[in-house]
Amino acid sequence: QITLKESGLTLVKPTQTLTLTCTFSGFSLTTNGVGVGWFRQPPGKALEWLALIYWDAETRYSPSLKSRLSITKDTSKNQVVLTMTDMDPVDTATYYCAHRGSKTVMDDWFDPWGQGTPVIVSS
């Protein structure tokens, strides 16, 4: 059974850096085709993709946020870490990590997802 759980600070101040950790079980990030993605959802709004890291350490980022994001993996701890710099109140959202289910190139679908962690940006 695959499970993922997000953790990190709930409240951050504007201009600070957000660090979120996704701790997973049931799969290995060294297995061919596997990946973990990060997403967010502002209150009452749609889902937005942020970043994705693959088993081979290749990374992809949302173009609009690329300059602020970094995604890394620690395969020994079964963790993926997302950092987002220069946080702003508009970054207030629930942040999710999810397992990339497909084993084929370009077929980036995600299942299952973590429960999500709320992040509030406020001074």
Place this chain on the structure above:
Amino acid sequence: DIQMTQSPSSLSASVGDRVTITCRASQRINNYLNWYQQKAGTAPKLLIYAASSLQSGVPSRFSGSGSGTDFTLTISSLQVEDFATYYCQQSYNTLTFGGGTRVEIK
């Protein structure tokens, strides 16, 4: 970025109704289109991948179709547990989601 437009943004339906949700891409995406269900306060759940493949464990009343730019999610007979918001997501290039379709009880 490829823009994904869902319609309608919301709909009201009764148990047993056939429901169709449409997702249109701003350019061709072949069949790199996935559908998710999200209930209030919970994480999204994958329903359909690669436009028409039913994810394991998802009821067969859910189906997906389409290719190129136009895609459809159909619920053949709406059940109480299907009242939720549905999102499409493309993976042809930079991942993007549609704006969501909220399915409410009539």
